[in-house]
Amino acid sequence: MSQNLRDLLRSLPSFPDELPTLSVESAPEDPTDLFIDWLAAAVDAAVLAPHAMTLSTSEPNGKVTARTLVLKDIDEHGWVFASRDDGAKARDLGANPFAALTFFWPQLGRQVRVTGAVRKRSRADSEADFLGRPAASRASALVGHQSEPLESLDAYRDAYADAAARVSENPSLVARTWSTWSIAPDEVEFWQASRDRGHVRLRYRQHARKWEHGLLWP
């Protein structure tokens, strides 16, 4: 690594001067309530794509991969995401149905980490999610071949134009490969940065269907 790169990396700012706080005394029983409060604060702070999260999965041989997805919903089955079910993440989840989500909102100095078991949702749920997406996103999901090697951008453009025409002819067309999954959290951790370095970490863990929470050393 060059000295210049090291100097640049050391000089980069992480957080603004003013940061919110995390009050452990008033933390709710259920981590979902705190997450929704924090998401609303991220929306108010104009964080771009505040619903974007890193989904980490692992292959059967232990190799870990991660990518960005958007959170679609939270309901009684868990935190919902959507994707193709013929790609790498779906293969990972088929072999090892456990995953982690990570949210990072730099403007607020906040991170949320979630781990838990993942289950595929119903066909009806997946179809409703697909039909709720903009036409361009539906067309891109219909193209297929996600994560396979692509010989040229023109090949993709042609396939996309074909898919977009199919969507426009038939707006209720659904990609059979589109699926939704829920991650049912067993652990959720909230991390709040502080300018004085007294960062606060609050971890929720589920025991016998009840949530318990406590502080962690930062």
Ligand SMILES: Cc1cc2nc3c(=O)[nH]c(=O)nc-3n(C[C@H](O)[C@H](O)[C@H](O)COP(=O)(O)O)c2cc1C
């Ligand atoms: C901000 C952002 C949001 C994304 N949201 C999704 C999503 O909701 N679903 C999805 O399948 N891919 C989404 N992607 C693309 C994924 O990061 C990834 O490239 C793709 O799903 C292929 O992942 P895989 O090969 O690990 O299965 C998003 C990418 C970005 C940068």
